[in-house]
Amino acid sequence: MKRIWKDLFCGKASGRLAEAGSVKKDCAVRQAAGTLAKAAALLAGTAVMMWDLGGIIVQAGQSVPYTTYNYDYYEDIKYTPAAYVPDGIVTGAQIGCGNLAGPQDLNTDENGDVYIADTNNNRIVVTDRDFNLIKVIEEFDNQGKKETFAAPNGVYVSSNGNLYIADTNNMRVVELDGEGELVQIIANPKSDVLEEGYVFRPMKVAVDYADRVYVIAQNQFEGIMAFNEVGDFLGFTGTINVQITPWEIFWRRFSTKEQRARQQLFIPTEFTGMEIDKDGFVYATNVDGEGEQSVRRLNPSGEDVIQKKEGGLSGDLDWRLAGTYSGPSRIVDVAVRNQGIYSILDSVRGRIFTYDHEGNLLYIFGGLGSQEGTFTGPVAIDTIGEEILVLDATRNLINRFKATQYGSLINQAVGLRYDGDEVQAVECWREVLKLDSNFELVYVGIGKSYLAAGQNKEAMECFRIGNSKQYYSIAYKRYRNEILKENMGTILTSVIVLVILWAVWSKLGKKLWKKRRVSHV
Amino acid sequence: MFKEKLKYAFYTIGHPADGFYEIRHRGQGSVPLALLFVFLFGLCFSANRQYAGFVVNFVNPMEINSFAEMLAVFVLFFLFCVGNWSITCLMNGEGRLKDIVTVCGYSMLPMILTFVPAIILSRFVVADEEAFYYILMGFGIAWFLLLVLSGVMTVHNYTLGKTLLTIIFTFVAMLIIVFIAMLLYSLLSQVISFFVSIYNELMLRA
Numbered sequence: 001m002k003r004i005w006k007d008l009f010c011g012k013a014s015g016r017l018a019e020a021g022s023v024k025k026d027c028a029v030r031q032a033a034g035t036l037a038k039a040a041a042l043l044a045g046t047a048v049m050m051w052d053l054g055g056i057i058v059q060a061g062q063s064v065p066y067t068t069y070n071y072d073y074y075e076d077i078k079y080t081p082a083a084y085v086p087d088g089i090v091t092g093a094q095i096g097c098g099n100l101a102g103p104q105d106l107n108t109d110e111n112g113d114v115y116i117a118d119t120n121n122n123r124i125v126v127t128d129r130d131f132n133l134i135k136v137i138e139e140f141d142n143q144g145k146k147e148t149f150a151a152p153n154g155v156y157v158s159s160n161g162n163l164y165i166a167d168t169n170n171m172r173v174v175e176l177d178g179e180g181e182l183v184q185i186i187a188n189p190k191s192d193v194l195e196e197g198y199v200f201r202p203m204k205v206a207v208d209y210a211d212r213v214y215v216i217a218q219n220q221f222e223g224i225m226a227f228n229e230v231g232d233f234l235g236f237t238g239t240i241n242v243q244i245t246p247w248e249i250f251w252r253r254f255s256t257k258e259q260r261a262r263q264q265l266f267i268p269t270e271f272t273g274m275e276i277d278k279d280g281f282v283y284a285t286n287v288d289g290e291g292e293q294s295v296r297r298l299n300p301s302g303e304d305v306i307q308k309k310e311g312g313l314s315g316d317l318d319w320r321l322a323g324t325y326s327g328p329s330r331i332v333d334v335a336v337r338n339q340g341i342y343s344i345l346d347s348v349r350g351r352i353f354t355y356d357h358e359g360n361l362l363y364i365f366g367g368l369g370s371q372e373g374t375f376t377g378p379v380a381i382d383t384i385g386e387e388i389l390v391l392d393a394t395r396n397l398i399n400r401f402k403a404t405q406y407g408s409l410i411n412q413a414v415g416l417r418y419d420g421d422e423v424q425a426v427e428c429w430r431e432v433l434k435l436d437s438n439f440e441l442v443y444v445g446i447g448k449s450y451l452a453a454g455q456n457k458e459a460m461e462c463f464r465i466g467n468s469k470q471y472y473s474i475a476y477k478r479y480r481n482e483i484l485k486e487n488m489g490t491i492l493t494s495v496i497v498l499v500i501l502w503a504v505w506s507k508l509g510k511k512l513w514k515k516r517r518v519s520h521v
Numbered sequence: 522m523f524k525e526k527l528k529y530a531f532y533t534i535g536h537p538a539d540g541f542y543e544i545r546h547r548g549q550g551s552v553p554l555a556l557l558f559v560f561l562f563g564l565c566f567s568a569n570r571q572y573a574g575f576v577v578n579f580v581n582p583m584e585i586n587s588f589a590e591m592l593a594v595f596v597l598f599f600l601f602c603v604g605n606w607s608i609t610c611l612m613n614g615e616g617r618l619k620d621i622v623t624v625c626g627y628s629m630l631p632m633i634l635t636f637v638p639a640i641i642l643s644r645f646v647v648a649d650e651e652a653f654y655y656i657l658m659g660f661g662i663a664w665f666l667l668l669v670l671s672g673v674m675t676v677h678n679y680t681l682g683k684t685l686l687t688i689i690f691t692f693v694a695m696l697i698i699v700f701i702a703m704l705l706y707s708l709l710s711q712v713i714s715f716f717v718s719i720y721n722e723l724m725l726r727a
Contacts, residue, residue: 074581469576473648476576480645 065374066351066367070439073467075317078438083363083407084352084388086373090398092118096133097125099396105166105204105380106391106398109157112384116391116398117155117165122148124155124165129384131398137163140174140182149174154204158211166202166215173202173215173227186213189225189233204273208280216271216284223302224271224284237302238284240268273333273345273380281305283334285344288314291328295344295355308359315346315353316364325349325368335381335388339415345381345390350374352381352388352401356414360441363407366390373399386411406435413445422449440466451475456482526551530558534630537668541675544627545620552619555626559598562629563591565636569658574643577651598625604694605673608687614677624672628665635661 068082092100101120108114112129124137139148154166161178172187189200201218208214211229214237223236252260274284282298294314297306311317315329329346336342340357350368355361367374377394386408388401403411413428426449429442436442447462448471456479463472484491529549533540544550567587570580602625606618616624639657646654674684 074583076581076583464575470648473576477647480647 064365065369065371066365068363068365070361070363071311071317072438072440075311080363080436080438081406082365082404083354083410084365084401084403087387087400087402089372090131090400092125092396095125095127095131097136100125101396102393103379103391103396104153104393105155106382106389107155107157108382108384108389109161110159113157114382114384114389114398115155115157115163117152119151119153119168119393122150122152124149124152124163135180137165137176137180140176140180142182142185154202154216156205156207158207159209160211162207162211164205164207164213166205168201168203168218171200171202173205173213175213184231186215186227186231189227191233191235193222193235194233204271206274206276206282208276208282209278210280214274214276214282216274221268221270223268224274224282224298238271238282238296238298238304239302240286240296242268243290272331275334275336275382277336283336283342285331285334287330289328290314291316291319294329294331295334295342306359307357311361313344313355313359315344315351316349319348329353332378333380335383337383337411339418341411341414341418343381343383343388345378347378350378352390356441357418362410362414362441365401370395373401375399406432409435413442417445422452425449440468442466444468444471447471447475451478454478523551523554526554530554530627530630533627534664534668537671538675540627541624541672544623545616545676550620550623550627552622552626555623558626558629558633559595560591561633562636563594565633565640566590566594569636569640572644573640574646574654576646576648577643577654600695600698601625601691604691604698605687608690608694609673609677612683612687612690614679614687616673616676620676621673624676625669628668628672631664631668632661635664 064082064085067079068084069077069079072078092098098121100116100118103116104119105117106114108129113134114127114129114131116125116127118125122138126134126137128134139146141147149165149167150169151167152165153168154164156164158164162183163176163178163180165174165176167174170187172185174185175183177183187200189198202215203218204216206214212234213227213229213231215225215227217225223239226234226237228234252263255263269286269288272285272287274282276282277297280300283295284298285295288294291314292312293306293308295306296304299305306313315331319328320326325348327348329351330348331344332347333345334342335345337354341354341362343352343354345352346366350366351364352366353361353364366378368376370376375390375392375395377392378390379393380391382389386403390399390401392399409428409432413425413432416422416425416428422445426446429445432439433442433446443462443466447459447466447468450456450459450462451471451474456475459475460472460479463469463475526549529540529543530551533544540549564587567585567590570578570590571582571585571587573580602618602621605621606616608614609616609621635657639654639661642657643651643654670681670684670688673679673688674681677684677687679687
């Protein structure tokens with residue numbers, strides 16, 4: 001009940017905030033023109049007025065088909081202005097290659113060219129950043145023999161421009177160079193750790209700067225398969241350990257052999273998608289039934305080095321237990337963005353969660369549906385600059401999202417902080433604060449700058465609002481020392497005075513006390 | 522009179538065996554005073570949630586409801602007293618309900634005495650010094666538990682083993698009381714709705 005009420009109320013409120021946000025740009029122009037629209041109240045006033053005048057400012061932000069929100073320290077939902085708004089859809093027909101059929105993967109390269117694994121059409125579609133068709137790869141030349149693809153589920157472009165295709169039903173990974181010439185085929189991996197007659201069905205593929213090839217294969221629970229640059233199988237990386245709760249152990253003790261055989265097997269979760277950052281670390285998503293950690297950052301030796309906060313890294317923090325849209329988020333893909341920011345895509349509720357390198361949630365948006373900007377079967381996510389692309393395998397199209405002022409300010413501020421430019425970051429944070437006064441990370445960011453400037457009391461206040469106990473402690477410790485230092489004289493004097501008073505009392509007072517007691521008797 | 526009783530409460534928390542014996546057999550205790558202590562503890566409990574320093578306070582301020590928290594303290598207190606009384610009646614306990622209420626109420630005094638300074642202290646601690654706050658709180662709670670234990674033991678004239686056993690049974694009794702109360706509540710609401718529907722039927726048909 002409470003949640004519903006909150007939804008209703010805050011949904012509206014956030015809508016209003018989004019309006020105010022989108023209108024702000026225009027007002028900035030007005031300011032430059034010399035209008036005295038400085039006060040925030042006036043700003044809001046103009047916003048409402050313009051709104052009432054009948055849609056002078058029409059921005060996509062006003063008809064966003066989903067709510068944008070974030071979680072606060074207490075894991076309550078706080079609705080925010082829209083961080084990203086839909087920016088059109090792209091179908092195969094629009095690209096000019098005929099309709100896509102169940103496309104499963106999407107990848108962008110450094111130039112912003114888009115590679116789509118058009119799975120059921122057995123082809124790879126390549127377009128430029130504006131979705132003009134560059135080429136369609138349907139076949140390649142293998143030692144004079146024309147070969148085609150069979151249900152390619154994954155596609156990846158390496159930093160040197162080579163194209164890697166997870167050719168699932170042909171049980172191989174195909175590497176083509178920029179001209180579409182075959183470089184190598186990775187198939188039929190041989191190793192002691194692989195069982196006899198292992199069938200290699202690659203689903204997703206990724207390549208790092210050293211041309212090591214990482215493959216997520218179907219029914220391969222050991223982890224991500226790693227291959228070297230000439231296609232030799234190196235081993236598994238990022239194995240997720242099975243976790244059994246004491247409760248499950250307890251139940252298994254009391255179940256019979258037959259019961260045990262019918263129980264759910266304790267197998268590690270499967271990886272669903274991956275991407276590689278500039279430093280060669282693998283970001284990989286997996287399905288987590290507990291909703292605790294669905295994205296990992298694997299270093300070259302396969303250890304998870306991602307930073308996470310208490311809320312974990314698994315999308316939504318609370319969910320319905322049964323019914324429609326229930327269960328923890330099922331994260332299907334990850335998009336690594338600049339300066340440690342990454343976005344993950346949830347297929348249960350069609351939401352996109354964006355985190356910074358410390359694991360703080362920045363913004364959550366998106367939803368399931370059939371409107372423009374919502375998904376039916378989201379399978380892959382990638383970015384071109386700030387733009388976010390989401391591939392919908394059911395509706396066979398790509399959803400484009402562009403950042404609003406709010407979203408891009410957050411991206412910018414987090415980026416600046418990642419680069420260590422705290423001063424510039426604070427400028428951005430202050431702008432963010434004008435659009436969303438509930439954003440805790442902003443207060444921590446501003447507080448840190450106060451802390452650096454030695455303004456401990458202001459820093460304390462910021463950290464308190466931002467709910468950062470760790471930094472609050474640092475600020476408070478400094479503030480306390482400051483106060484103690486300033487008042488050391490007074491404190492020492494009063495201590496001395498008290499000692500003298502006590503001494504006097506213990507000499508004189510006791511006598512008086514005794515006299516009184518004696519007189520009583 | 523009140524002053525002496527109050528002084529005696531302070532004596533009791535320091536000398537539980539003597540103190541509770543006198544309360545049981547020489548009428549040194551006071552039920553209103555015990556209830557006052559429960560009330561004060563309810564206040565302290567709620568104050569701790571609301572006013573404990575930021576570093577040690579993990580409570581969402583939006584969820585604090587002093588009235589509900591104090592009510593909860595009182596309900597638990599009475600549940601324990603009634604539960605303990607019903608069990609000890611069956612197990613040859615010598616204590617009257619009055620004595621049990623007094624014991625439980627007086628036992629809360631140390632918690633009142635430690636929570637207040639702990640709350641004040643917590644407002645001046647930083648991350649590494651939280652331990653002082655927790656030690657102070659823990660000390661109060663441990664003292665309370667020891668007092669309840671020795672109090673129940675003394676007023677009922679039990680051995681330690683029997684006291685522990687009755688306390689475990691007390692919790693079972695509390696659960697049963699809650700269960701019966703809920704049963705009664707749902708039954709009553711059904712009976713009421715039955716009569717309401719008869720009334721409606723008669724009024725609307727006529």
